[in-house]
Amino acid sequence: MNEKSLKILEFYKVKEKLKEYANTGAARDLVDKLEPYDNVYEVKRHLAETQEALGLLVFKGNPPFEGVYDVRKGIAMAQKGFVLVPGQILKIGAILKAARRFQKYISTREDENHFQIIENICSNIIILKDLENKISMSIESEEEISDKASPQLYKIRRDLQNKNASVRSRVNSFVRTYSSYLQDNLYTMRGDRYVLPVKAENKAMVPGLVHDQSASGATLYIEPMGLVNLNNEIKELRLKEKAEVDRILTELSGEIYENIHAVEVDADIIWELDFVFAKAKFGSELNAVVPNVNENGLVDIIEGKHPLIDKKAVVPMDMHIGRDFNCLVITGPNTGGKTVALKTIGLLHIMALSGLMIPAKENSTIGFFTEIFADIGDEQSIEQNLSTFSSHMTNIVNIIQKSDNRSLVLFDELGAGTDPTEGAALAVSILENLKNRGCTIVATTHYSELKIYALKSKGVENASVEFDVETLKPTYRLMIGIPGKSNAFEISKRLGLPQYIIEDARKNITGDALEFEDLIQSLQEKRAKAESYAREAEILKNEADKIRSKYQQKSDKLQNIRDKSIIEAKREAKEILKQAKEDADKILKNMRELEEAGYTSSARHELEENRKKLKNKLEKTEEELYKGRTEKGEKLNSVEEGQKVFIPSLNQKVVVLTKPDAKGELQVQAGIMKITVKLKDLRACKDNSDNGKKRVKREAKLNLRSVSPSLDVRGMDSLGAIYTTDKYLDDAYLGGLKEVTIIHGKGTGVLRNSISDMLKRHSHVESYRLGEYGEGGTGVTVVELK
Secondary structure, X not given: OOHHHHHHOOHHHHHHHHHOOOOOHHHHHXXXXXXXXXXXXXXXXXXXHHHHHHHHHHHHOOOOOOOOOOOHHHHHHHHOOOOOOHHHHHHHHHHHHHHHHHHHHHHOOOOOOOOHHHHHHHOOOXXXXXXXXXXXHHEOOOOOEOHHHOHHHHHHHHHHHHHHHHHHHHHHHHHHHOHHHEOOOOOEEEOOEEEEEEEHHHHHHOOEEEEEEOOOOOEEEEEEHHHHHHHHHHHHHHHHHHHHHHHHHHHHHHHHHHOHHHHHHHHHHHHHHHHHHHHHHHHHHOOOEOOEXXXXXXEEEEEEOOOOOOOOOXXXXXXXXXXXXXXXXXXXXXXXXXXXXXXXXXXXXXXXXXXXXXXXXXXXXEEXXXXXXXXXOOOOEOOOOEOHXXXXXXXXXXXXXXXXXXXXXXXXXXXXXXXXXXXXXXXXXXXXXXXXXXXXXXXXXXXXXXXXHHHHOOOEEEXXXXXXXXXXXXXXXXXXXXXXXXXXXXXXXXXXXOHHHHHHHHHOOOHHHHHHHHHXXXXXXXXXXXXXXXXHHHHHHHHHHHHHHHHHHHHHHHHHHHHHHHHHHHXXXXXXXXXXXXXXXXXXXXXXXXXXXXXXXXXXXXXXXXXXXHHHHHHHHHHHHHOOOOOOOOEOOOOOOOOEEEEOOOOEEEEEOOOOOOOOEEEEXXXXXXXXXXXXXXXXXXXXXXXXXXXXXXXXXXXOOOOOOEEEOOOOOHHHHHHHHHHXXXXXXXXXXXXXXXXXXXXXXXXXXXXXXXHHHOOOEEEEEEOOOOOXXXXXXXXXXX
């Protein structure tokens, strides 16, 4: 979008206010780069993310940005292999901590589908808990390394502390011994060494090394010979401490370098989230809403307010265009109200197209325009030797050259600055040309000729800013459908102009002009009545909506009862099948006992087949209860911008940003990343929601009765143990158990091997293993169910 309009409409002032809500310089840089998006999907997405951030602020409080700084310089240095200072490492650790806490902040929500866009942004966060903990344990402040950073550093500092205590004790002894030769009975430090302030004339009385003298020369700072070795030991320990600190910083910088990609990703995400939540906080401060966005040039702003005017003084404005007309001509006295209305329309559109909420009422609608042109204010240029009219016309020429049916054009005092007759004719011609191109136009003017043009022309509508003659102040209410009345005579009269002068002026105006002004006054009175009728109609509409909502609730309740009845019927059917299976199992058990007594096994085999049939029927019924939970993707021949599709290779849903090119490649949005894929690799999504997360089938199973988590088959023969285990696994699967234990004892291992062979082929078994120490060892088998 052209920079001139952004400047004229003062979008930079909005961005300056927005910066106040950002925590980091990186987020403020993102604000500086903010401008209207050139893709309607991007506009809607960024508006939605702002709304989600506001929802998180309302439901969950402030996000975890505590201690987050702009550490782009530190990350850049780490990327090049430099050793970082403690402050830089500490701030990188704060970024990692904020990223981890943000994942938790997002995950602990009630509605899984309420914050999808921000969740997608956070899904790319890489948790580096070990590095975060190491930084936290090693760095205490921007200047201080913790004693816990390494055992060696802890030992050095402990030795240093003990050595300092010894030196202080010894130097205090020297102070007492040489007190008569000292300027003051105290010791001091010179270059990390303990010294005594000795009077210059007593230099020979205190043997030692002179390190310094006072400015007057009266005092010499002498290190007694008895302290030299102790001070040397302290100096050595300090050098060791510095070497160990350097080693720790080098090690931490190296670990950051090894994980630099993850650090960069986390930092970029945190800064983007900082930017998104700044937009939400700004919107909250303005009491703003997310408007609807359409591509048909429809604009319907309900109680819109200029965001830069004091909230206590700003007057809400209703404005609509794009249904019956696409050109709005605002006329009336020059009181400032028209220009405010014009700037409000333009600035609210720029804000919304940049992903910002706008100060208006719910259900307000803005149009998706690829360009917004504005010719507002005094454009006189002394440097270019251009008059006001010439400057305006230069701007208008540029607008005419570049505007099309996806442009919003704003004119302030169109045709002003030249002869009124010629200026009005020129204004009409400009409006007519742009209207025929399909542009959406809002223009202010003083010329009555434009009022007549709006009344006569299709697709053009009059409007005016209401003016209170009694108080001589504009109300700033935009009245669409009524041309503005100049009110020059009434204003002059209220200001004290003699009546006879006003009467002479009336005689100089043609009768048609006076009749036209009277017609405007009549229209304003009728408008007041129409507004009263509209309010009554609105009340009736609200009552009708309440009645409709009431009956909709009843309809939904009936539908819920119907659904519950169907589920209950299927549950009963499943119980019947389950009971039949248990009966069959009981018969099989009896037949096994008969077989052991010497009877033929053919009968048992036949019943076993029947039991399997019942079992299969039961599973089929269960599948019908929960079928349709998985999503089957179909190949796509074409896609549209904003469409949600599935990429099997990434196992992720993405959003289409562009249509396929000649090579069949297109760009999609995956979280915060934009990637290029081929059309043939995309699959259709079942729906446009992101709540198609796979659910474990067992979670929906009906827990008809409690099942023990273990089965003891010790003492049974192999055939009986296999039969009992098979039935137990069926019950455990239906009961929703995840893991069960089969107790078969150690013995000779025959029973264990038989059960192991059966588990290999069992349909409900995901995996199995022998017990570990504390679980029963090889005397039990632990089974994980599907």
